[in-house]
Amino acid sequence: MNEEIDLVRLEQATFRTANQDGLTELWMGLMILAIALVLVQAAFAATVAFLILYQAVLNEKIKEKYTYPRIGKVKLRNEKEMPSGYGWLIVVALMIPALAAVVFSQRIENDLLLLIANLAPVLVGIGLVPPAAYLVERSGLRSYYGIGAIAVILSGILVLVEFSTPAYRMVSYLALVGALFVLTGILSLFRFVRKYPILEVEEMSDEPGA
């Protein structure tokens, strides 16, 4: 056996297979939409908390019903390192101040706060680049850079559009990005379900030689 075993490519192919059900995009979209809801009405904070707390459980339930019966179950290595330590730092350092500025700009009059609040979509857009880069690294698919690119370009466009308050701009931005993710996730899930039929019961027998 003289061919080189490219483990990186193998790992990326495995990641692609395991994540082709679109659930990653779907959950990202729902999370972004939930944040938009919180900006509209703080009472929706419970929705975000619910999503964060039960996301893993709900995701597993959906996978048990739609994913595993079709392509089987695989546990990837280092699943919790998402994106990387520095990646998370960028995400947190950009997104939290941006969202906080939007919230506080509605209550406190301050020029700097207003400026940050107006530019908040751009900060959030840049904050979505590390997760996109993480997905590129894990999957080997450069198309995931598109997530970051769309998020940044859309934020730039919305900053140029006039809104009555920074909160409206931010909510519009999050709603658009979130909806894009959700749509991508649903389309991927639909394609996945059509592409892979559920395996027959006799095929699922694990006895050797079956």
Add this chain to the structure above:
Amino acid sequence: MNREHERNEGSELDRIIHEPSRLKIIAQLYVVESADYTFLMKQLDFTWGNLSSHIAKLENAGYIEVTKEFVNKKPLSTVKLTKEGRRAFEQYRENIKQMLDV
């Protein structure tokens, strides 16, 4: 302890791993924590019987660990590389590299 692979350690190629189908299985398991039969079959494009026979050989060699359980009243076998299997695969790759470098 009379495992075939023990005779193949060192600079020789491990014959258990060297077989192309088993090499595919062990390389696949090397890059994941664990995988079930269905995933391996789909990902590696093996038939059920083919996969089962190679899994049995790798399990006998102590390179993989198979956990059987019932999920929603259906049998589910999860396969995982053992520490010994991981070490053997790394050694195999090292040996292949050395052979090709000569």
